Amino acid sequence: MTTGACAFAIPGDLLTKTGGYIYERNLIDALRARGWRVRHIETPASFPHPPPGDEAATLRLLHEVPTEEPLIVDGLVFGAIDTEGLARIRAPMIAMLHHPLGLEAGLPPDRARALIARETSNLRLAAHVVVPSPHVARLLAAEFGVAAKDISVALPGFTRPVFRDLPRDDPPLILSVGLIAARKGHDVLLDALARIADLDWRAEIVGRVHEPAVAAALSAQRDRLGLADRVRFAGCVPDAELHDLYARATLFALATRYEGYGMVFGEALLAGLPIVTCATGAVPETVPAAAGMLLPPDDASAFAGALRRLLTDPAGRAACACAASRAGAALPDWSDTAAVMGAALDRVAARHAAP
Numbered sequence: 001m002t003t004g005a006c007a008f009a010i011p012g013d014l015l016t017k018t019g020g021y022i023y024e025r026n027l028i029d030a031l032r033a034r035g036w037r038v039r040h041i042e043t044p045a046s047f048p049h050p051p052p053g054d055e056a057a058t059l060r061l062l063h064e065v066p067t068e069e070p071l072i073v074d075g076l077v078f079g080a081i082d083t084e085g086l087a088r089i090r091a092p093m094i095a096m097l098h099h100p101l102g103l104e105a106g107l108p109p110d111r112a113r114a115l116i117a118r119e120t121s122n123l124r125l126a127a128h129v130v131v132p133s134p135h136v137a138r139l140l141a142a143e144f145g146v147a148a149k150d151i152s153v154a155l156p157g158f159t160r161p162v163f164r165d166l167p168r169d170d171p172p173l174i175l176s177v178g179l180i181a182a183r184k185g186h187d188v189l190l191d192a193l194a195r196i197a198d199l200d201w202r203a204e205i206v207g208r209v210h211e212p213a214v215a216a217a218l219s220a221q222r223d224r225l226g227l228a229d230r231v232r233f234a235g236c237v238p239d240a241e242l243h244d245l246y247a248r249a250t251l252f253a254l255a256t257r258y259e260g261y262g263m264v265f266g267e268a269l270l271a272g273l274p275i276v277t278c279a280t281g282a283v284p285e286t287v288p289a290a291a292g293m294l295l296p297p298d299d300a301s302a303f304a305g306a307l308r309r310l311l312t313d314p315a316g317r318a319a320c321a322c323a324a325s326r327a328g329a330a331l332p333d334w335s336d337t338a339a340v341m342g343a344a345l346d347r348v349a350a351r352h353a354a355p
Contacts, residue, residue: 003035006345007065007091008072009058012045017208017236018179019263020098023132023156023337024074030157030338036345041065048080048101048115055082065091070127070348072096072341078126079119092127092352094344099136099260099281100144106182106211120144127348130154130341132261135282152344157334158266163247171200172250172311175273177242177264180233181210185255185278186218188300192255194225195304199311203231203253204245246271250317251310257297259283269328274320276306290323 014025028038041061044054058081065071067090075097078086086093102116123129123144129151131137137153140146174193178184186205193203209215215233222231237245246252252268252275259265259281266286268275275292277283284294293306310317 003037003342004345004349005037005039006031006070006072007039007041008074008096009041009043009062009077010074011043011047011058011076014040014042018210019156019261020074020076022263023098024096026157026334027154027337027341030334031341033335034338034342036342039069043077047076050080055085059085059088062086062089062091065089067091068349068352070094070345070352072130072345075099075101078122080115081122083118083121083125086122086125089125092348093125094341094348095123095126095129097129097131097136097140097260099258100139103258104181104183105257106214116144126150127351128152128344130344132156133282133285135285136260152340154337154340154344155332156261156263156266157337158263158270158328158331159333161243161246161270163271164244166244166247168250169202169248171202173245173248174201174203174251174253174307175206175245175249175268176203176253177206177267178254178256179207179210180205180215180218182214183257185257185297186214187221188255188298188303189253190218190221190225190227190231191300192253192303192307193227193231195300196308196311197226197230199308201230201250201311203227204234204249205231206234206237206242206245208236246273249273251276251307252292253277253303253307255295255297255300255303256280256283259286262286266328266331269324269331272321272325272328274310274317274324276303276310278303288323288327290320291327292320292324 043058046054071091072094078095079101102112137151141148252273254277261282278297279294280297295302
């Protein structure tokens with residue numbers, strides 16, 4: 001292993017509470033622990049939909065990185081920024097892609113197509129690509145023209161939590177954690193919860209508002225379905241509070257429409273929670289079948305059936321919880337993630353230094 005200096009360009013506040021930011025914040029810390037001198041470049045927060053001024057400012061920042069310093073660029077920037085401008089960057093670039101931007105749910109079709117075309121073009125400029133799951137690696141190779149040899153999979157690491165000895169909530173708590181955005185399928189979860197209103201439960205949906213129009217629609221949907229007294233939109237909560245919610249919950253449920261990995265599933269596995277979610281993207285290779293139930297996306301009836309089954313079958317729920325705990329114990333830690341990125345940095349630096 002060699003170490004040296006590198007730069008990591010990430011839009012906005014690195015302390016933002018989303019899976020991608022948590023991943024990159026921990027990756028930076030783990031790279032530094034391995035001896036890399038990582039310089040964080042904070043680009044404007046408007047990516048992946050930047051106004052021209054933010055795009056130009058970002059290109060100036062990236063162009064300042066010296067030729068000999070590998071540059072990791074977060075996918076929100078790398079996939080959306082002007083291709084001609086990106087081609088003028090002097091430093092060798094590693095694209096850190098969590099999932100293709102054009103696959104985000106709720107995008108206008110023209111915008112989705114434009115992002116896919118831009119990302120395809122920009123990926124030709126990457127010296128290497130790092131992704132969080134084998135699913136994204138296969139997708140980039142099959143649909144974006146990236147050679148498999150130029151992709152490394154750096155699975156997210158996890159810190160083993162020590163949970164307080166808290167009783168499970170009564171009535172049972174259904175916990176959902178995910179951005180308030182169309183892709184996360186909270187609307188499907190609400191419809192599913194309305195179908196099991198005859199059972200005793202309450203639900204907490206934890207996550208930062210990413211799409212205000214979606215947040216407003218979800219609030220109206222909850223009230224229309226008569227769930228206002230049973231479903232709480234908690235927003236962002238402190239880490240300690242989220243930790244306790246995992247400890248007190250009976251089930252974890254996320255009706256996601258797509259995930260490039262889904263770090264919240266790892267958190268649920270570490271908490272030993274049965275998981276109800278959707279068989280989409282990287283989810284089937286992240287959530288073991290024995291740890292819960294994976295349903296088709298956008299099927300509220302099937303999702304409700306899975307929730308009903310696990311809420312009313314204590315033995316089945318206990319079996320899923322045991323499988324979740326086993327899977328959680330086998331998850332990698334952040335030093336494993338940093339080892340993969342470190343190898344990519346070594347490879348790019350060596351290739352760039354070669355005569």
